[in-house]
Amino acid sequence: MDRDASFRAFVDAHQRSMMRLAYLLTGEVHLAEDLWQSVLVRMIGRWPKLRDVDHLDAYARRIMVNQYTSWRRRRGSGEVPSAEPPHPAHSPEDSAVLRIVLHQALMRLTPKQRAVLVLRFYEDRTERDVAGLLGCSVGTVKSQTHHALARLRALAPELAPYLPTPDDQEHREEVRR
Amino acid sequence: MTWLGEQLARIADEMPERDLYILALEARRRRRRNLGAFTAAAMAVVTIIAVTFLVQSLDGEPEAATRPSAPPELSSLKVGTAPTVEAAPLFVAWRKGYFREEGITVEPVVTTGAPVTIPQAEAGTLDIIQADYVSVLLANDHGKDFRIVSGLYRSAPGDLAVVVPSGSEIRTMRDLKGKKVMVPILRTFESLALLAALERAGLSERDVVLVERPYPQIGAELRQGRAHAAVLAEPWITVNRMRKVQDLTAGTLAGLHTTGMAADARWVRHHPRTVAAFRRALAKAQRLIADDPRVVREVLPMYTKTLPDEAARMTFGTYPAEIGPKELRKVGDLAQAHRWLRGPVDLPRVLGN
Numbered sequence: 001m002d003r004d005a006s007f008r009a010f011v012d013a014h015q016r017s018m019m020r021l022a023y024l025l026t027g028e029v030h031l032a033e034d035l036w037q038s039v040l041v042r043m044i045g046r047w048p049k050l051r052d053v054d055h056l057d058a059y060a061r062r063i064m065v066n067q068y069t070s071w072r073r074r075r076g077s078g079e080v081p082s083a084e085p086p087h088p089a090h091s092p093e094d095s096a097v098l099r100i101v102l103h104q105a106l107m108r109l110t111p112k113q114r115a116v117l118v119l120r121f122y123e124d125r126t127e128r129d130v131a132g133l134l135g136c137s138v139g140t141v142k143s144q145t146h147h148a149l150a151r152l153r154a155l156a157p158e159l160a161p162y163l164p165t166p167d168d169q170e171h172r173e174e175v176r177r
Numbered sequence: 178m179t180w181l182g183e184q185l186a187r188i189a190d191e192m193p194e195r196d197l198y199i200l201a202l203e204a205r206r207r208r209r210r211n212l213g214a215f216t217a218a219a220m221a222v223v224t225i226i227a228v229t230f231l232v233q234s235l236d237g238e239p240e241a242a243t244r245p246s247a248p249p250e251l252s253s254l255k256v257g258t259a260p261t262v263e264a265a266p267l268f269v270a271w272r273k274g275y276f277r278e279e280g281i282t283v284e285p286v287v288t289t290g291a292p293v294t295i296p297q298a299e300a301g302t303l304d305i306i307q308a309d310y311v312s313v314l315l316a317n318d319h320g321k322d323f324r325i326v327s328g329l330y331r332s333a334p335g336d337l338a339v340v341v342p343s344g345s346e347i348r349t350m351r352d353l354k355g356k357k358v359m360v361p362i363l364r365t366f367e368s369l370a371l372l373a374a375l376e377r378a379g380l381s382e383r384d385v386v387l388v389e390r391p392y393p394q395i396g397a398e399l400r401q402g403r404a405h406a407a408v409l410a411e412p413w414i415t416v417n418r419m420r421k422v423q424d425l426t427a428g429t430l431a432g433l434h435t436t437g438m439a440a441d442a443r444w445v446r447h448h449p450r451t452v453a454a455f456r457r458a459l460a461k462a463q464r465l466i467a468d469d470p471r472v473v474r475e476v477l478p479m480y481t482k483t484l485p486d487e488a489a490r491m492t493f494g495t496y497p498a499e500i501g502p503k504e505l506r507k508v509g510d511l512a513q514a515h516r517w518l519r520g521p522v523d524l525p526r527v528l529g530n
Contacts, residue, residue: 001258007377008198011196011197011198011201011361015194015196015197015198016194018191019192019194019195019197020190020192021189022192023188023189023191023192024185024188029191029193031435032192033195036197037197037200037201037204040197040201040204041201041205041208044201044202045205085433095184098184099184099187099188102181102184102185103188106188117181118185119180121179121181121182121185122182122185122186122189124182125385162180162181162184163180163181164179164181168331171235
């Protein structure tokens with residue numbers, strides 16, 4: 001019973017942020033719920049052994065991101081690049097429209113590129129953090145971020161003025177240190 | 178926070194809040210149970226295989242593996258089909274293993290059409306056949322007793338046409354007077370649609386000479402000048418790069434449910450579970466196609482001489498699994514209007530209701 005209670009507490013504390021992360025990764029409500037649920041199932045299984053893990057939320061995040069990127073590998077890409085990139089048939093200042101354009105462009109990145117962007121800019125993590133979560137080097141995070149941003153600019157040029165430039169990133173890293 | 182981070186947060190706001198705790202617990206319990214069931218099943222399979230080998234080595238008689246809980250009466254089916262877009266769900270189900278999931282092995286037998294397969298189904302060499310509804314109604318009108326077990330195809334404009342080689346002088350249906358026209362098979366929906374188009378142009382069946390040729394031969398023979406025009410269905414219109422004189426499934430025939438799967442009534446009575454399993458697998462493929470019509474283009478090269486780029490260009494309709502009296506009545510009315518049927522159509526009977 002105690003085991004269930006502590007798991008329940010963990011879920012309550014992190015469910016919201018994890019589901020939001022899942023949604024940004026998958027871009028789809030049902031897939032996001034599937035993803036979060038599969039993370040939960042894996043964690044219940046080894047819950048007793050997870051006592052000693054310090055940052056359970058980081059652990060859950062790592063499972064989620066890995067699960068997601070390997071899902072995509074195994075299932076093959078269900079991504080359907082639409083024939084044409086979204087056209088700006090609107091005033092580009094309209095932020096709701098820009099957000100839709102961003103969402104669409106985001107879904108056309110590779111899963112790993114998307115993961116890097118979301119962890120870096122939405123969860124506001126350092127490159128070192130992201131590298132730890134993805135299980136890759138800081139250099140890979142840097143290059144993936146660079147490619148992802150370049151691809152976003154190519155897919156949706158109207159977003160370009162709002163996206164961080166490489167200098168910005170250097171600067172942000174400086175500030176953190 | 179940067180603009181990007183802020184916008185991502187706004188996108189994340191779209192995610193509804195839902196508590197998955199209970200669901201996850203249940204999923205885990207289910208998975209454990211499945212693991213147990215899987216282990217048990219694996220043990221059973223190993224035992225069956227071992228026993229089979231033992232029996233085989235003793236007297237050479239293989240023991241059929243059995244499925245729990247009312248398996249289909251037949252494990253292997255011969256299914257008659259035709260090499261056109263209509264057959265796609267069969268091959269989708271076959272390729273995706275949907276039949277296997279239902280415990281049946283399907284052997285597709287590609288023929289020219291229902292007039293060929295109906296006698297074979299009656300004789301028992303084929304179990305279930307792809308049949309245009311006109312052929313089924315005609316067969317029953319001639320004293321046979323066939324049942325439609327599932328819907329298969331609903332036509333769309335452009336999937337069936339009268340075509341001519343690119344250099345031909347034939348421009349309209351009227352120009353067909355006195356000409357030789359190839360049809361894949363007589364006395365089917367295809368030839369009835371041709372007849373309807375001829376009559377609209379003020380001609381009759383007697384004004385043209387009809388010649389039967391299987392689909393794969395028509396293109397070459399038409400180019401060699403052995404006939405003046407032909408009735409072709411997709412993908413053969415696209416494959417042969419022919420010029421269309423008249424769309425046969427436009428106008429009054431638009432959106433007609435043309436083809437289903439049928440079987441002899443006696444066979445259906447004796448194999449209810451096989452029919453149900455076959456229907457489930459086929460319907461699953463039809464749902465898949467409804468979600469993503471591209472799978473039709475993917476399977477086409479499996480059973481026709483279609484190249485992938487040709488498959489990408491051709492026209493096709495939809496694949497409803499359901500066929501009701503309303504849809505079938507339209508086909509019956511069409512056949513009756515051209516005096517193909519002697520008696521009235523017994524819709525409930527042919528639909529097995």
